[in-house]
Amino acid sequence: MARWSFETGRQIGLLISRDGSIEMVIVGDAKSLYIPELPKSREGRKRLRGLRLVHTHLKGEPISQDDLMDLAFLRLDCVAAVGVDRHGGAERLFVAYIFPGEVNSEESSKGWIVLPPTHYSSSDINFLELVKSLEEELERHRSSSLSSIRSEDQAILVVVSDGASADVKETIEEMKELARASSIAVVDTVVQRVKEINPKYFIGKGKLTEIMLAALRHGVDLLIFDRELNPSQVRALTDATELRVIDRTQLILDIFARRAQSREGKIQVEMAQLRYLMPRLNVKDDALSRLAGGIGTRGPGETKLEIDKRRIKKRLDHLEQELSEIRKSRAERRRKRKEFDFPVISLIGYTNAGKSTLLNALTKSDAVVMDQFFATLDPLSRRLRFPRDFEVIVTDTVGFISNLPDELLDAFAATLEELNDADILVHVVDVSNPRFEAHMASVEEILKKLQIDKKPRLLVFNKIDKLPSHKAIMLSERYGAIPISAIERSTLYPLIGALENYVEELLVRQETGT
Ligand SMILES: Nc1nc2c(ncn2[C@@H]2O[C@H](COP(=O)(O)OP(=O)(O)OP(=O)(O)O)[C@@H](O)[C@H]2O)c(=O)[nH]1
Ligand SMILES: [Mg+2]
Structure with missing residues (x-):
């Protein structure tokens, strides 16, 4: 690999499964490697992917931010970089893997571990054993973080703040209350302080990596944002993380839907939900299905969306009509009350x-x-x-x-x-x-x-x-x-x-x- 990289001036990467077979060969450019979308793993998103990435670094550089992001976002078993020396030979080996322990302190434990570099020929990692113990640790961590919580759903709360820390604390409390009213337990909170909102993901990519790792650690596949996200942000976030993403508005809509008792209340909430959904239907991918019911199945294709849009319009008309009937009798009640x-x-x-x-x-x-x-x-x-x-x-x-x-x-x-x-x-x-x-x-x-x-x-x-x-x-x-x-x-x-x-x-x- 080192020699080919040297000759072509490009990074070369292998995705290797646990039984040692090579699943994919990827050729990048001088500085990076683009990993195409991987098939969804059968184990679901709560386990590691079962694939490790071994790739070359042309200048012998250590594990990069991009490598760590691949590690987290793709839930790879590990990422290894082989440095190429000036003569095209293999040199040092860098290895990073996800570490499921607590991530409280800032630098030392960001949710991954980067091993000290060794010469590639003298590395003595027993890879399969390492992965096995990592998965056991993940399992252990999850059962301890979930055992105290009895709830329908667990989520990670993402708070984006440009204000004072006292406000952040209150925002977190309020969001937790909202989640609770929706039978969702918040198992972890990630706060991003920003001067300016990143228009694409809403938060920085580094923070997103942290969120991915927290999700993996807790075995959670739901993110709750404390603000309203626009449709393309939801799409970018769900695409990047493969997690379900909901915002504060959706959470409130969900609570209202659960609580509505009267026919009128139910109709009003359903209409609000449909109206919220409509503009988001332009996004033609499976972000929608996560958006719609929070269910992680693959979403409808474009033609189906058009039909869905029409169906929603029809449903809205129908609800509107029903509502006006109810309102007539409400007006009648009010009139009577006024008589008294x-x-x-x-x-x-x-x-x-x-x-x-x-x-x-x-x-x-x-x-x-x-x-x-x-x-x-x-x-x-x-x-x-x-x-x-x-x-x-x-x-x-x-x-x-x-x-x-x-x-x-x-x-x-x-x-x-x-x-x-x-x-x-x-x-x-x-x-x-x-x-x-x-x-x-x-x-x-x-x-x-x-x-x-x-x-x-x-x-x-x-x-x-x-x-x-x-x-x-x-x-x-x-x-x-x-x-x-x-x-x-x-x-x-x-x-x-x-x-x-x-x-x-x-x-x-x-x-x-x-
Ligand atoms: N300690 C204390 N608790 C109170 C008092 N008034 C209400 N509570 C509690 O506050 C909680 C909310 O009370 P609710 O009357 O349901 O509040 P609400 O304003 O109707 O709330 P929503 O209908 O959800 O908007 C309940 O647990 C009440 O028991 C009070 O004077 N003192
Ligand atoms: Mg009340």
């Missing part, structure tokens, strides 16, 4: 703030309460009789979240339309959450989008039981909020009093027609 003319108090706020808990506490009902994102999807209304003996309607709504995907906001715009009927919005904030200010800002933004930001509003700081009381008082004063703990009815009197005052005023104004 009860004032309407709507609870709004970030997801998990405690809106449903407050509804239950106020109206002694049993709306679904869960320590999970998006527990409530369908609006719920209950009557409340105040001590001063008048009645109001209290409505619970779907929780808000930062960067709410437009597809979803559109889909739920109709449900949220009910908020137009509200006489007052009660903005519930989980003040015990370190990010509560950011959450308030997100809520504000969504209210603007819904064009209801001018409605009368009452700010309520919930979960004060989780804060030292002086802090709760200080924060409430600073923001002019009413502090409560929705799980302790006794803390609700100031809130009930404020609502009563507001509603009473409203009724007086209505009577006098001013």
Whole structure:
């Protein structure tokens, strides 16, 4: 190999299977070798490929970044480089392989090991034994990292950040919560700090290599990105990694799909999913199938996609129609409610703030309460009789979240339309959450989008039981909020009093027609 390389001025590589047969001969150029797409290994992506790459380096250079990327992306058993000397003879041998141990420290353990170079003739690696122990180690590592997690799916979270590290921490927490609500356990998190987003992969290739190795180590084939990826980014990522890739929007759509109870809610979510999928159908490869159901089978060809597109359009039309029927009866219900003319108090706020808990506490009902994102999807209304003996309607709504995907906001715009009927919005904030200010800002933004930001509003700081009381008082004063703990009815009197005052005023104004 060294001599041929020397004579042709090109790298030469062999892909060798474990039984020693040569599966492929590759001729590169002076500096690199391009390995064509390999057939999918039967063992699936959780094992090593069963192929090692032995190739020449014309200038006797050590294992390169490209070599390591081939190692990781193709899950090769190992990569070996034979240095060619000035006379065309073989010289030093460099060997690198994937190392499944922990990758916590920066340089020393990036997920691979590069052996110290030896002369090619004096290398004493027992290759088969090495591979066997590596695979055993992979297996061991996986069973230990998965044993504590009972979940439908495991994933690696990829956070791309250009901001402060405190924000990164909160982003990770929120993404984990979203994943949990979708029955996905996050087994590892990779953070990429960037000044500018790489438009092709979204993240750098070095980081991608790290992700590949983490996926291999944990036996995971799902990546969750904390931002919205455009269709070509998803394609580039799935092509490069052969992993399933989903973004934050998809995750939220998935949660909504799981939670939707009413016919209306289900239709709205399905429409949002289809609308999200449509532009991504232009990508004519199997990125789609991973995108669509997260199922890793090979995807449809182009003609099928055209049919699928038409079918989706038809389905959307159908859903639209069904929805308008449902909305007619909803409008009817609203009209009736208006006839009774009860004032309407709507609870709004970030997801998990405690809106449903407050509804239950106020109206002694049993709306679904869960320590999970998006527990409530369908609006719920209950009557409340105040001590001063008048009645109001209290409505619970779907929780808000930062960067709410437009597809979803559109889909739920109709449900949220009910908020137009509200006489007052009660903005519930989980003040015990370190990010509560950011959450308030997100809520504000969504209210603007819904064009209801001018409605009368009452700010309520919930979960004060989780804060030292002086802090709760200080924060409430600073923001002019009413502090409560929705799980302790006794803390609700100031809130009930404020609502009563507001509603009473409203009724007086209505009577006098001013
Ligand atoms: N410690 C404490 N926990 C609370 C309080 N209010 C609500 N919780 C808890 O917070 C979690 C979320 O409460 P929910 O009422 O479901 O919140 P939500 O705003 O309706 O959330 P979504 O419907 O998911 O948007 C539940 O585990 C509640 O038990 C409170 O005042 N103190
Ligand atoms: Mg709720």
